[in-house]
Amino acid sequence: xxxxxxxxxxxxxxxxxxxxxxxxxxxxxxxxxxxxxxxxxxxxxxxxxxxxxxxxxxxxxxxxxxxxxxxxxxxxxxxxxxxxxxxxxxxxxxxxxxxxxxxxxxxxxxxxxxxxxxxxxxxxxxxxxxxxxxxxxxxxxxxxxxxxxxxxxxxxxxxxxxxxxxxxxxxxxxxxxxxxxxxxxxxxxxxxxxxxxxxxxxxxxxxxxxxxxxxxxxxxxxxxxxxxxxxxxxxxxxxxxxxxxxxxxxxxxxx
Amino acid sequence: xxxxxxxxxxxxxxxxxxxxxxxxxxxxxxxxxxxxxxxxxxxxxxxxxxxxxxxxxxxxxxxxxxxxxxxxxxxxxxxxxxxxxxxxxxxxxxxxxxxxxxxxxxxxxxxxxxxxxxxxxxxxxxxxxxxxxxxxxxxxxxxxxxxxxxxxxxxxxxxxxxxxxxxxxxxxxxxxxxxxxxxxxxxxxxxxxxxxxxxxxxxxxxxxxxxxxxxxxxxxxxxxxxxxxxxxxxxxxxxxxxxxxxxxxxxxxxxxxxxxxxxxxxxxxxxxxxxxxxxxxxxxxxxxxxxxxxxxxxxxxxxxxxxxxxxxxxxxxxxxxxxxxxxxxxxxxxxxxxxxxxxxxxxxxxxxxxxxxxxxxxxxxxxxxxxxxxxxxxxxxxxxxxxxxxxxxxxxxxxxxxxxxxxxxxxxxxxxxxxxxxxxxxxxxxxxxxxxxxxxxxxxxxxxxxxxxxxxxxxxxxxxxxxxxxxxxxxxxxxxxxxxxxxxxxxxxxxxxxxxxxxxxxxxxxxxxxxxxxxxxxxxxxxxxxxxxxxxxxxxxxxxxxxxxxxxxxxxxxxxxxxxxxxxxxxxxxxxxxxxxxxxxxxxxxxxxxxxxxxxxxxxxxxxxxxxxxxxxxxxxxxxxxxxxxxxxxxxxxxxxxxxxx
Numbered sequence: 001x002x003x004x005x006x007x008x009x010x011x012x013x014x015x016x017x018x019x020x021x022x023x024x025x026x027x028x029x030x031x032x033x034x035x036x037x038x039x040x041x042x043x044x045x046x047x048x049x050x051x052x053x054x055x056x057x058x059x060x061x062x063x064x065x066x067x068x069x070x071x072x073x074x075x076x077x078x079x080x081x082x083x084x085x086x087x088x089x090x091x092x093x094x095x096x097x098x099x100x101x102x103x104x105x106x107x108x109x110x111x112x113x114x115x116x117x118x119x120x121x122x123x124x125x126x127x128x129x130x131x132x133x134x135x136x137x138x139x140x141x142x143x144x145x146x147x148x149x150x151x152x153x154x155x156x157x158x159x160x161x162x163x164x165x166x167x168x169x170x171x172x173x174x175x176x177x178x179x180x181x182x183x184x185x186x187x188x189x190x191x192x193x194x195x196x197x198x199x200x201x202x203x204x205x206x207x208x209x210x211x212x213x214x215x216x217x218x219x220x221x222x223x224x225x226x227x228x229x230x231x232x233x234x235x236x237x238x239x240x241x242x243x244x245x246x247x248x249x250x251x252x253x254x255x
Numbered sequence: 256x257x258x259x260x261x262x263x264x265x266x267x268x269x270x271x272x273x274x275x276x277x278x279x280x281x282x283x284x285x286x287x288x289x290x291x292x293x294x295x296x297x298x299x300x301x302x303x304x305x306x307x308x309x310x311x312x313x314x315x316x317x318x319x320x321x322x323x324x325x326x327x328x329x330x331x332x333x334x335x336x337x338x339x340x341x342x343x344x345x346x347x348x349x350x351x352x353x354x355x356x357x358x359x360x361x362x363x364x365x366x367x368x369x370x371x372x373x374x375x376x377x378x379x380x381x382x383x384x385x386x387x388x389x390x391x392x393x394x395x396x397x398x399x400x401x402x403x404x405x406x407x408x409x410x411x412x413x414x415x416x417x418x419x420x421x422x423x424x425x426x427x428x429x430x431x432x433x434x435x436x437x438x439x440x441x442x443x444x445x446x447x448x449x450x451x452x453x454x455x456x457x458x459x460x461x462x463x464x465x466x467x468x469x470x471x472x473x474x475x476x477x478x479x480x481x482x483x484x485x486x487x488x489x490x491x492x493x494x495x496x497x498x499x500x501x502x503x504x505x506x507x508x509x510x511x512x513x514x515x516x517x518x519x520x521x522x523x524x525x526x527x528x529x530x531x532x533x534x535x536x537x538x539x540x541x542x543x544x545x546x547x548x549x550x551x552x553x554x555x556x557x558x559x560x561x562x563x564x565x566x567x568x569x570x571x572x573x574x575x576x577x578x579x580x581x582x583x584x585x586x587x588x589x590x591x592x593x594x595x596x597x598x599x600x601x602x603x604x605x606x607x608x609x610x611x612x613x614x615x616x617x618x619x620x621x622x623x624x625x626x627x628x629x630x631x632x633x634x635x636x637x638x639x640x641x642x643x644x645x646x647x648x649x650x651x652x653x654x655x656x657x658x659x660x661x662x663x664x665x666x667x668x669x670x671x672x673x674x675x676x677x678x679x680x681x682x683x684x685x686x687x688x689x690x691x692x693x694x695x696x697x698x699x700x701x702x703x704x705x706x707x708x709x710x711x712x713x714x715x716x717x718x719x720x721x722x723x724x725x726x727x728x729x730x731x732x733x734x735x736x737x738x739x740x741x742x743x744x745x746x747x748x749x750x751x752x753x754x755x756x757x758x759x760x761x762x763x764x765x766x767x768x769x770x771x772x773x774x775x776x777x778x779x780x781x782x783x784x785x786x787x788x789x790x791x792x793x794x795x796x797x798x799x800x801x802x803x804x805x806x807x808x809x810x811x812x813x814x815x816x817x818x819x820x821x822x823x824x825x826x827x828x829x830x831x832x833x834x835x836x837x838x839x840x841x842x843x844x845x846x847x848x849x850x851x852x853x854x855x856x857x858x859x860x861x862x863x864x865x866x867x868x869x870x871x872x873x874x875x876x877x878x879x880x881x882x883x884x885x886x887x888x889x890x891x892x893x894x895x896x897x898x899x900x901x
Contacts, residue, residue: 092378095460099375110372112369113366114263127370127375127379
């Protein structure tokens with residue numbers, strides 16, 4: 001690790017990690033040859049932690065997120081989420097785990113255009129077969145500050161509002177882990193601040209774990225820890241860094 | 256999930272408008288066929304105009320009562336046509352629904368991936384898509400049924416007093432037939448949407464994160480298996496087209512191409528790019544950029560190209576095969592008539608020719624109808640009473656087995672086709688009932704060559720006809736030994752007139768073709784209308800989907816004309832691929848059927864209805880290109896390149 005990115009000894013967690021990656025590798029094969037996107041990543045995400053994953057383009061950060069969330073199968077290695085090993089699960093079991101334990105927030109707001117805000121937020125509950133209570137839906141909409149927009153459709157909302165709906169939708173099932181991929185990538189700085197505060201609130205208030213992939217040092221500074229990825233390996237981390245420190249660490253990685 | 260389905264459909268109204276129209280028209284045609292069939296079933300002619308007989312029964316067959324309507328109250332011709340119309344409509348509907356829903360699913364890949372991401376299981380996604388189909392299918396089927404009910408009186412008034420139904424038809428109770436049509440519509444829609452739903456279930460959550468909308472070109476083993484199975488079925492049916500096929504030619508000409516169409520559609524993601532590459536070679540040589548772009552678009556998105564090609568392939572193959580087969584059937588009939596008739600002159604009408612000087616043969620056979628009873632059915636058949644001594648001089652009555660000169664008393668000669676169908680042999684006895692209600696048994700004395708147009712399938716002694724139908728008269732007389740002018744002088748003042756045999760033969764052949772034309776219009780008219788909607792529908796949807804791509808190309812510096820040219824070549828290419836496959840099917844079926852029908856005939860004329868065939872191809876191509884270009888032009892006019900940045 002370079003001098004601009006001070007490292008701290010990893011704290012041995014006192015409780016089981018919310019998310020455990022053990023020796024994850026991922027190789028993409030195609031006619032043109034094979035590409036190693038991840039080359040052995042081992043990491044424990046502690047419960048209630050807010051971790052940002054950063055790295056240059058092609059460093060494997062999106063692949064890491066997808067493997068961790070069970071959206072993609074690692075070539076080797078295991079992922080354990082809240083005590084459940086992902087590799088042994090079939091598609092249906094994985095889906096059920098995903099809807100109960102994971103929340104997703106992505107750059108493209110990923111709302112269903114045909115549903116109202118209320119219905120979008122209630123959808124994960126409907127998918128589990130539960131009847132969403134009005135109170136629950138309004139509570140999370142309240143939490144993201146959109147209680148008056150319940151009847152709107154996504155197209156009638158601004159980008160930041162849509163992203164807040166996505167967060168509300170992720171909050172409603174009270175997942176143990178949030179996966180966020182560039183959640184502020186398409187937003188202005190003021191709106192970004194709201195979104196990141198919401199994510200941080202989730203870790204502080206409900207002990208939920210957030211794993212966020214970003215390339216924006218300002219966004220990464222909201223996390224307790226920034227994990228740097230380079231060439232498919234963890235290249236180091238930085239705890240409670242300022243945007244400037246994080247940017248410096250990044251540019252040294254890219255050099 | 257049904258709640259979600261309803262929401263999605265109302266949101267993606269334009270995406271489903273095509274499916275809705277296609278299914279509504281399909282159910283409309285089905286419903287019309289059903290209500291009209293109901294009217295024919297409900298029709299009960301005067302009791303006096305029918306005869307009830309008991310079938311023979313046999314091993315595992317109970318004898319049963321059959322009410323056989325006499326010719327002037329027979330509506331079975333219309334029933335046959337209606338059932339064929341229903342079959343074709345149902346078949347094409349499955350096709351169209353399958354391709355429109357495949358489209359709808361493919362274009363919503365990201366949305367479906369998102370559902371999976373937030374916790375929908377594959378089976379929930381499948382159910383959602385099926386739910387969408389159900390919403391659309393219910394609305395469309397009901398609309399189609401209402402339209403069918405409104406149009407039924409019109410159809411019945413048009414169909415009444417025609418060759419197919421020479422009676423007055425009244426609308427029957429519509430509930431059962433329309434319920435059947437709606438039911439078929441729903442089932443057909445579900446069948447058509449099944450593969451789309453399954454494919455939707457296979458969309459992974461990670462697809463929500465991907466920008467690329469191109470589908471993987473792989474096709475599943477199940478699809479390949481079924482494709483190969485249908486191919487095998489096609490080959491089996493081809494093998495059935497033999498010289499003995501006879502009247503089975505029309506259904507075979509219809510069902511054989513259907514099987515290959517299904518096979519090729521299942522295998523289309525493999526076949527279409529391959530044929531597309533071939534067709535693109537001259538295109539690439541001729542144009543600079545647009546041809547090459549068109550080729551890559553067709554080859555790189557095999558699923559999309561396959562969906563676009565499917566309806567064109569279906570209608571061109573089915574219509575082409577039927578048109579060609581029926582034309583060849585008429586050719587073969589013409590040659591048969593020519594070969595069978597030996598007399599040089601034919602008198603049309605009836606006149607007494609006994610006193611005409613020089614006449615050596617007057618073959619005045621009398622037509623009549625009789626009910627032939629077999630083990631499981633009884634049918635009204637055309638027969639002719641002949642004098643075997645005279646008739647074997649004026650026409651070819653060569654016996655394949657037995658002896659035609661023994662046709663006296665209660666005896667019968669049957670055609671080879673009928674003998675083959677009901678396995679009659681010389682010496683067998685056929686129970687018949689004459690229209691004067693007297694029943695008897697006729698002993699088979701000979702099996703003669705088929706000669707439709709000259710000899711009916713059943714020949715009986717002239718005396719027998721005179722006894723059971725004393726008032727019946729000949730309709731045409733074959734004459735030998737006198738010249739035409741003398742004969743016509745003798746006939747002046749009567750309604751009859753004499754013509755040379757060649758002229759009469761040509762008239763008969765033209766009559767066959769005329770009948771074919773009517774059948775084709777009835778059978779293919781609705782199917783063609785429907786396919787036109789389908790072709791336009793899929794291409795419209797396909798082009799509207801590509802708004803973003805077109806705008807991006809504009810941003811990259813492509814002129815609107817270049818993009819239009821690309822779309823022109825692309826849709827032309829897809830059309831050409833589909834039409835070349837359709838042509839291959841048409842040729843295969845046509846050649847085999849011709850070969851089967853012409854065995855034993857020489858110098859058969861060959862009439863290829865070029866105008867109709869090229870017309871079908873031209874309309875398909877025009878529709879394909881037109882319905883791709885129109886939305887492209889619309890998109891290009893409506894949006895500036897800057898829209899790509901939004």
